[in-house]
Amino acid sequence: MNDKDIKLLEESFKKFYFDHFKLIHVPENPNQREFGFQKFNSGMSRHISLKTDKELHLLLMQKIPSDIYCSNACYSFPNLPMNEKDWKNAELIFDIDAKDLGVKSRDTHSCIKCTECNEIASLQQSCPKCNSNKLSKITLSCNDCITSTKTQVKKLKEILINDFGISSDSIQVFFSGNEGFHIYVNNSDYQELGSKERAELVDYIMFRGVIPETFGFKKFNSGKTSLPEFGESGWRGRLSNAIYGSKSKRTQVSRTIISSGYAAFQKQLEMLKDQIGVRIDPNVTVDIHRIFRLPGSLNSKSGLAKIIVNDIDKFDPYVDACFIDSDDVEVVANCPIQFSLKNKKFGPYNHETISIPKYAAVYMICKGIANHT
């Protein structure tokens, strides 16, 4: 990112923060949280303490961060080094990201950028200009990806409420500002759980580590196997829906499963993991010392905001989370893929100098496929 790009992004981000202070607040118990921020083209500053919205807004205006973060954990001493902080508890947070979902159409709206010569091209194994295989993948907005992530969010909420007994009022869903959602669970019994216990929650949600016995399969006496019924709670019920399809097929499918044996059923359960498990990022939930993008702030990977989502079905991130203004800006764009923001289509561009609304210019510069002139 060159100096001109940074200047444009800093101006745009500063204006956004100045105009939208109402969107961005310190969380509950701010004096127990660790804050961190990054500036464009710069490293991370962590272990910062902010006590009020006023202090937060002042930091945004003075530092103009590219990204600002806050811990889900509460500490006695949030600004001391990690092992002296004295961890008290942390909200449960789940991250669902389109990049982890294996959406089939994803490659059609992705391109590569060579880390050696900065060439941008359609998806391929090596750089067409310098032959290097040190490539980064850039993916632009796509409704299929967002629809898939929404499906996962709904599956997760259903498990959190029905299986874990979390009240729906305690669950908040945020668009991450790029390609996914962050799901926060506030004020629950699970806040005091450490990393190992959270890994168990993760495995539950992702349907990992399952054994056939859980579903009534008897390893040494398969004749006495009694597989789950429709309408049962938890994974037994969900598995029934997935393997039988309909009530009329239950007897036949059960018979096939039993006659195929224990090992085959174990394999089948493992295969079902991606279909019926929720595709959360396990590392995010088990890390109890992480700092998360602050709700209401902008994401420097896209220029879109991390905002709360009240109605997930109606939510359109490429409209609802796009807050940068529409003043025209001139950029040189090298973007082989078409994308859409605020219901307007852009691209593809082939090393073209174009004048486009600032929100689209910021989006492309953040993605690394355009430069400000």
Add this chain to the structure above:
Amino acid sequence: MVNLGTDEIVKYPFLAEAGKYLNDKGFSLEQFGTDPDLKKIVDMAFERIKISTEGKIYSSNIPQSDSSLPMEVFSFLIAVILLKLTGMNTLIRRFSLAEARRSERFLEKDLSNYKDKTKEQMALKIMHDLFSITIQKQGDDFIIPASNYLKHSINFYEREWKLVNRKINNGSVFLTSHETVRLVRKEIDLYISSKIYSANTPEMIIGFQEYVNKLRTLAKKFEVKIVESSEYPPCIKHAIEILEKGENLSHSGRFMLGTYLLAKGQQVEQIAPLFKNAPDYNEKVTLYQLNHLAGKSSTTQYTCPSCEKLKTQNLCFAIPECDNIINPIQFGRKRV
């Protein structure tokens, strides 16, 4: 804290305050070494330890009257004294586990005692006061909050204890009485062993020396020698392959590789070149991060993540040779 009745102190002798208990009953330790009538209690105590080293559980008969009470409780308390005098940790570990399993049997029975509600209440109270587990009974089911279950179940490596293999509904986990008690075995074990470790070691008591010598000989049986192969486990091989191909290894993968090789005695300078092919390689950053893991630039020396954690991070590629190890650094280690 739990108020113990006669019955409970026999079943759960580790809940008694040893010194006070002996005093209250009008005995001193010295008497056990010299009084021929009390010698059989020392014999029982010795037997109680010996049985624990064989992986068996000392069985006792719950007394119908107070007269047999001291034998049961005294043999436990004297066993603790013998263990302290012997000073062998391996015996203490085996003894506390066997005693934990012994008390498990009683707890399980008491928890499902429909006839005597006071026994059930006492068992529930022990579970609550000692192990912070609040249990609700619903028919034959024992229901505990999922958050509570997880704090205990993470001590198990068997898959059946994973939350995903449990019946759970509306934040509650459903268990049988056997499972409920089994859930706290490690905590009972720790409770007993910490009580033993924190007890004062008395001067050698006349008449105890012979038992102590026999126990020391017994403990020698458990000395093990370990041989280790130099082959890397599959998770580490996989991580190295990824780096060799110039592909991106995740942060957790790099953490695993760094901590593993450091644990195997490699130096930061030997490990750093492995990361040379990473798409984002920066020598300065790599050295800084490895030094950080090694505890050279920080106060914490990081350890290699467990196999369970690596499974969660999709970094585990187990093969039969892994043989149920719980951490990659155990790969290829064999007892001889």
